[in-house]
Amino acid sequence: MRIAYLDSASGISGDMTLGALVDAGVDIAALQAGIDSLGLPSCKLVATQVKKKGFRATQIVVEHEPEHAHRHLHHITAMIDRSTLSDKQKKLAGDIFLRLAQAEAKVHGSTIEKVHFHEVGAVDSIADIIGAAIGWDLLGVDRVVCSPIPTGTGFIQIAHGRCAIPAPATAELLTGVPLADFAPEGELTTPTGAAIVTTLASEFGPMPAMKIEKIGLGAGQKDFDHANVLRLIVGETTDAPTGLQSDKIVVLETNLDDTPGEQIGYCAEQLWQAGALDVALTPIQMKKGRPGVQLTVQCPQDKADLLEGIVFRETTTLGLRRQLVERRVLPxxxxxxxxxxxxxxxxxxxxxxxxxxxxxxxxxxxxxxxxxxxxxxxxxxxxxxxxxxx
Structure with missing residues (x-):
């Protein structure tokens, strides 16, 4: 199995991701061709070799004409649909933007249809995400693992004013992701970087056993007291059977001990009809010896909010556990x-x-x-x- 490990010791952003991909051998001309097909105003990727605290890395800058557009998800989706990207690249790009929209909608109490993309709707962020989708497809890896992610500390200025680091959307995107205990002053992980890595990575932790083939280093724009680089390590591992297909789904889970049985059954029926991949009811024993039921729901990422709402509406639960997991399935x-x-x-x-x-x-x-x-x-x-x- 071909595997990629993202060593995000200095966080992750869109331009750092592009730099690491190009440094690892992805053709920047292929990224440029895909971005050109979006119809963005005079958007060009410029790669340079830089040093960050003595370490060589590739830095990508997106040069473009000034603009003041604030786009919605459907604007960006239409651009992707009209582009020359492959179906796989379009899906990956769409998945990343959907995750961003879901995070922004939750932060602002809106819907994914109504939420405005501000910073991440700008030309450079669109180019970063589209370029990342193309680059990961061309890299041809079967599995992506990422180290725990540092976010940085302090404050940043965004379209909605001054806010603490991590930015609200970044924090929402990193929910359930292990964060590294490294807190220099400044933003290390951006919403774009968080959306890319949480869409790509199936797990977060130490580097898996592998035979290293290539290493790419992508430089961030800022300078810190440490090397501001994202390291991409690509190699081969044989720790999983071949032929399996992988994707990522959401698992919703809650324990119920005061919901009538017929209501639980009705809830399960509603979950199935709303698009759940699996609904399981497991007998459990809860505190004070009370019998209970553990409700576990597996669902596509884009249906998680809908199914979560059904569980809250149809049961007496006060909270549920939600996690993004990798699923391996047979063709x-x-x-x-x-x-x-x-x-x-x-x-x-x-x-x-x-x-x-x-x-x-x-x-x-x-x-x-x-x-x-x-x-x-x-x-x-x-x-x-x-x-x-x-």
Missing amino acids: RRHVEVETPLGVLRGTVATLPDGTERFAPEYESCRRAAEASGTKLAEVYAAASAAFARN
Whole structure:
């Protein structure tokens, strides 16, 4: 497995990410071509070699014409859709901007449709995010791990006035992410950097075991008493089976001991209908020996707020746990098989060793069993036998 480790000892920003990618060998011309297709006014990436406290690194500056536009998410999404980026690059860029919109909306008590992008809607921030999406795709890694992230201390001036570091959106984006105990004066991690890393990284912690292939260093614009660089380490590891697909989902979890059972069941039904990937109810024992139920919901990132609202509305919980986790899934496809009981549907999963596993679809088999008067187990067996013959 090809893996990337982000050593964010001095935090992370959009330009530091671009610098590290280019320093690691990503073609800056490819990044420029993708950014050009957005139709931004005279936007150019300029790379220079600099030294930060004695360490060489690549610094990226986004040169562009002055502008005063404040964009909404749909403006940026339209730019991405019209661009020449690949589908994978468009999705990654869209995911990063969606995370930013969700954070900004929560901070300002608005919605992702209405929230204004201020600093992150400027040309240089758009170029940073689009360039990062293109660069990570071209880097071709299967897994991204990041070190604990320092944010810095003090105050910064943003569109809404003077605020403490980390900026509100940065803090929201880093919720659940381990922060490093390193607090120099100044902003080390920006909202753009936080959105990029929390979209890319599946976990945060020490560098995994790997055989290093290349190292890229991206320089920040500011100078500190330490080297203001982001180090990108790319290598190969064999600690996970091949063939697995990875994505990131949100897990919502709460313990209930005073919600009637029928209300919990109704809540579970509402969660399924709203797009949950999985809903599980686990019997548990709570304080003072009271029996309870642990409700666990898995969902896509863009549905987390909606499903969280359902849990609060339909149960008596006063709080829930929310975390972003990596999910590894087997590649799968849906098939139909011919049996004496008719055409039955099923799912075929491809295991890491290349073999396939067939699972009949319950609803298809149930209908066949009811129509023919056959035992459900026999319908399952007929479907599996038909697949085995193909």
